[in-house]
Amino acid sequence: MLGRGVGAEIACTGPGGLFSREVRELVSSADLAVLNLECCVSSRGCPWDSPGKRFHFRAPPQAIDALADLGVACVTLANNHALDFGYPALADTVEHLSAAGIAVTGAGMNLDRAQAPALLEASGQRIAVLGVTDHPADFAAAPDRPGVAYANLHSGTPGWLTDQVRALAQHTDIVLVTPHWGPNMTTRPAPYIRSAARALTEAGATLVAGHSAHLFHGVAGRVLYDLGDFVDDYATDPVLRNDLGLLFLVTIDEHGPQLVEAVPLTLRYSHTELAAGADRHWIRSRFTSACAALGTAVRDHEGRLVAELGSER
Numbered sequence: 001m002l003g004r005g006v007g008a009e010i011a012c013t014g015p016g017g018l019f020s021r022e023v024r025e026l027v028s029s030a031d032l033a034v035l036n037l038e039c040c041v042s043s044r045g046c047p048w049d050s051p052g053k054r055f056h057f058r059a060p061p062q063a064i065d066a067l068a069d070l071g072v073a074c075v076t077l078a079n080n081h082a083l084d085f086g087y088p089a090l091a092d093t094v095e096h097l098s099a100a101g102i103a104v105t106g107a108g109m110n111l112d113r114a115q116a117p118a119l120l121e122a123s124g125q126r127i128a129v130l131g132v133t134d135h136p137a138d139f140a141a142a143p144d145r146p147g148v149a150y151a152n153l154h155s156g157t158p159g160w161l162t163d164q165v166r167a168l169a170q171h172t173d174i175v176l177v178t179p180h181w182g183p184n185m186t187t188r189p190a191p192y193i194r195s196a197a198r199a200l201t202e203a204g205a206t207l208v209a210g211h212s213a214h215l216f217h218g219v220a221g222r223v224l225y226d227l228g229d230f231v232d233d234y235a236t237d238p239v240l241r242n243d244l245g246l247l248f249l250v251t252i253d254e255h256g257p258q259l260v261e262a263v264p265l266t267l268r269y270s271h272t273e274l275a276a277g278a279d280r281h282w283i284r285s286r287f288t289s290a291c292a293a294l295g296t297a298v299r300d301h302e303g304r305l306v307a308e309l310g311s312e313r
Helices: 004-013 021-028 063-070 086-099 111-115 159-171 191-203 277-292
Strands: 034-036 074-076 103-105 118-122 125-133 174-180 207-209 244-253 256-268 271-274 297-301 304-308
Touching: 004 063, 021 063, 021 244, 021 271, 034 174, 063 086, 074 125, 086 103, 103 118, 103 125, 125 159, 159 174, 159 191, 174 191, 191 207, 207 244, 244 277, 256 277, 277 297, 277 304
Parallel strands: 034 074, 074 103, 125 174, 174 207
Antiparallel strands: 118 125, 244 256, 256 271, 256 304, 297 304
16 A cells, blocks of 8 residues: 555655565565555545545555566556545556556456456466455446456355456466455455355466455465555554565466465565564464464475465365
């Protein structure tokens, strides 16, 4: 989330100060970096008016430089903040990202564009990234209306989504589905989320990497249930510790994910760095227990938490 206090930090000190050198080096070591951008990037628009909506996140156009400098190749905009400042701000967001060479999925100027995957190539592999969100319904794109790729996963995984995953699996080497699912501040995936994850992997998704809770969840097989947060200015829950996170490094070959390494992070106000000491110990304990609940063991190896990929219980 690059708006509000993070946006003010960018305006004051530039985009280079959001991440420590070590975090930047880890991201740049990947063949492909993908994230959920939970804000619009624009200087236009008015706050979206809907019952119960408390937060509106808009980043300045300069925020795109923070993503470009980090080496981000693709973002999903399928989330509950992409339309925080209306359709003009969404259009600006897509335009700014495209101008920086960053691919977009999960939102667009009509339904076809919102549901379209981002198609990329890395290390000779053809990669499709597909973004979708299960909230809010009033952000949903329509054939003649901008918006996000919305799927009411509570009622089951819709056929258009599984059909699209199957088609992409036939024509690309890797299909990454990145859903924005579930409520905030939960510590484990809800049953409907686990059902949706199974439907997506059975349809041919190589990897499912979810988000929305603002807390990292466990890993099971081809599914990273929630990535947690990466950079923001959010208030910290002293028990749930949403100021502690993970950077996920996933190694994939023709058979699917072979290695999932999670690097502990500390999220300070508008700045992310590697976790150490008590913070790292807390993250290791929490991630180990979250994975164990899904039938996955975790080992500590050279500063990284390695999930032993197996079958979900």
